[in-house]
Amino acid sequence: MQEEHHHFCHRTSSGVGVSDNAPSEFSECKPTTNDSISSPPSSSDLLEGQESPVFSYISNLSPIKPDKAAPIAQGFPGINSPPLVIRSPQININSQQTFLRRPQFPGSSDVGLSGQDENFEASVTVAEESGKSSSHLSSGLGICPDKTFVSKNSPPEKASCPQGSADDYWTEIVIMDGGDSSSENLTPKNPGDIFQSQTDLLDSKGSVDNSEEKYDNRKDEMNMETSPAILVQAEEPVEPNEKSGDGNMPPDICTKIEPKTSVDHAPDNHHGGHLKAEDAGSGHKFVGSTSQLESLQIAEECGSCRENARGPCTQAVENKMQDHSPKVHGISRRLQFEDAQSKIMANIAFGNSSGSAGYPRSPVSPSDSEVLESTSLKKPASRCNRLLENMTLPKFSPQNSGAYSVKAPKRSGIDLHLNTSVNSSMKSAERDTFDGQGKKSISIMSHHLHKNCSISSNVVEDVSVSSDDSRHDTHASIAASFATSLSPYGMKPFYEAVLKPIEFQAYPSHKRMSNSETSDNYEDFGQSSLKNKRKKTLDDGESYGCKHCNCKKTKCLKLYCDCFAAGIYCAEPCACEGCFNRPEYEDTVFETRQQIESRNALAFAPKIVQHIPEPPTNIFLGDGGHFTPSSKRHKRGCSCKKSKCLKKYCECYQADVGCSDGCRCEACENFYGQKGDYGKTKVLVSKSDSSGTLDSSFDMGLEMVASKDGLLQKELYNPHNMIPLTPSFQCSNHGKGGSKAWFSSGRHLPSPESAITSIAPYGMSLGQATNPDNHNMILETNREIMDLVSFNQDLGYANGHSVNQFSPRCDAPSNTGHLTALPNSQGCANNSSAQMFPGNCHVSSTSSLRWRSSPITTSTNFGESKLHEAVDFDGGPYRIMDDDIPEILKETPRPPNAVNVSSPNKKRVSLPHGRGTELGSSSSARNCRKLVFQGVPSFPPFTPCGVSRGDSSQNAKYSQNSSCSN
């Protein structure tokens, strides 16, 4: 089953994978894939993506054109993103070329590079020896099927080639790295170039020796750089599989892909190698990341096993690969995240925020475009891809991040953006890290995630789960944070991004690695610490990754299951029985999810909605918008009869939100706000001058202060009180007086940095922060903040400028001013842009996952406004917290007015219309506005819309394009 599931949509949206998954496949996926593959035209998504200005733009930039055709054929199996195919070739080529060039790169890369090179060479050599490499390169097609076949059916093959497998795997990675490193000159996209590069590589060196050493070096390398390249490879292999499955793959594609694979895979393990790569890839829509992740894991394992003979190690790795197809996903996710982190790390190492220490590139440089292509390509991919992307926010995001990360050093522009998006949080972390703050930021991120989980239905928490390694954890957490922010509700993105990692187990957010740890991990990635850490986490029992469900009868495929409802895969901590909410059954999960959503579009939507106090004139912009956590309300309200809304039976109470008029509860005594008080609260708020984020009246003994400061005070004093919105942005604003548009309402935009630490001061004393409740609140706040940040980042991303501007820190608040909202049309045009951000673009999904944007894309986040307006119970506007926002809502093309979804309560939730505009990103679905930095050369694609879209995979289904289109 697992294997099949792995295959499913991801690898092969095409029939093969699907058929395999028969039980519960994503109907979407199949059609999508098929459409994309068999009938590209039919697959509007793919076509659109390609057609999209962005796509064309990108294509024009690079010679990859041939690939385009391929993309259709390719489509990532799972993801179905033809783009991937395109990407990989490009990337590979570049990577390869670059690989050769590495020396050029800054020392940071050098270290890894040197090692990589050697390894790479060795691997190459092996390939040559096997003689397959050349053949493979030349004739990828034949291989593709094999790979596919192998990946699905013959995991054992790996076992057959234990030795080679690991090496091969690494080899692949190395190559990839090379590609990444080479980022400067990415130009060579032509197949011929690729071949040449490969050939060169092969020729360049060759002595494969100690896999172990290689692993070490590679690990280091991986940590530092790589991810992009890896991503490419992974993707490639996967694609072939998918295609093969479909049988639609164009030879071209295969060829392109194969070269890599062939090169990567030693002859011996051709299959095995493929399997690995494929597994990773297949497991993920975002293959690359996956591959990295796997590689990382492998590396880890190998490291652990180093002492042991290679065979054992490789076998273990292989076994792992095979046995845990689900894990693979998880791993891949990790990898992705890791990639992002690695990027960050790399960037840090390089010292260039831009990530291009030595790579001065114009943001728009071809390389960038290439990068974009890779991303964009993916996005344009078929529905399945989109879905997957959406689903896998993390995937893309990670990939992106990864890709970018890898490239990051190279490219300032997109990479930066991507990095920014992804990294934005990351960067903050990085900065922190290096500054000593990193930990905080990271932890915050994780908290963020966790917070989401705990509070809202959203899922994020799990993200943290995964990793074996602290690194992973960190990455995961980060990714998760992104993911959470991004998509709470785009299932797949969410799942893949967040959930999968979870399987591996999350670390408690708390325990996430500190900076030192993180750094260490990067360096010592493979080393034993991982296990220990993991144990710790487990021991702590805080695996935030999952909800710890205990489902007995629902198989965790119903909303009864907290994990499922949150868009999280069940993890070890769960005591569920017959659980299908696992990566292995991704298809089933997705399908089920869809079914549920079909019944209730908002089923996975965030339950907690931000109520827009008053004239929603400016949520972000104007003074008016003072929405704060406190203003949150349960979307549907509760129906408590006996608990008086004072126990966790009450969803409102559980979410730390007050009851609203929408609640049907009886004898409400909700501590956070009672039914009848809600309106009062509003009034108070209004009176208070909006300073406030006053919640409903509380017994807290807090007193509202009419003055602006009152808000803070209240927050300070209120035990439960939601953490006030962070000032970080404000601060930044203060300093710069940046554009108020986005940041003016500093409160609303908490800086990532502000995170817990920052927040605590504002909102509460440290002691309070320590308080579980407060902690949660903080987390939540952080999450929100992160979302906001991400959003900002996204904007930055769009710019292609350095992350710095948008950095969570608000380092460059100035940028904000530059932001401008573009008409939807533009935004829509961006379908490709969405592509840019795999996660985002499509309108997809992050379903629960955070509809928001895929981590990858944090950028996605941008697109999606974190706040979504909806009609309140009272008829008042609500803002759906990003985390809470259902992907569907975001992505789903809706009537301009609103999507009216009847909630169980019978209340309708609609997306805000008019106001949506206010939030540039706000529902992409609605407005499809683009946020563009004036200064930035506009990439056609990047737009909030795309971002928002990307959030929900589901949305993608519904109509990513449509929404985007307008």
Add this chain to the structure above:
DNA sequence: GAGTTTGAAACT
């Protein structure tokens, strides 16, 4: 840890 309570989700 087992059993009960509770309210959401699912079903009719």
Add this chain to the structure above:
DNA sequence: CAGTTTCAAACTC
């Protein structure tokens, strides 16, 4: 749409 059943979390002992 309302009522009932099912379910799993929350809670109690």
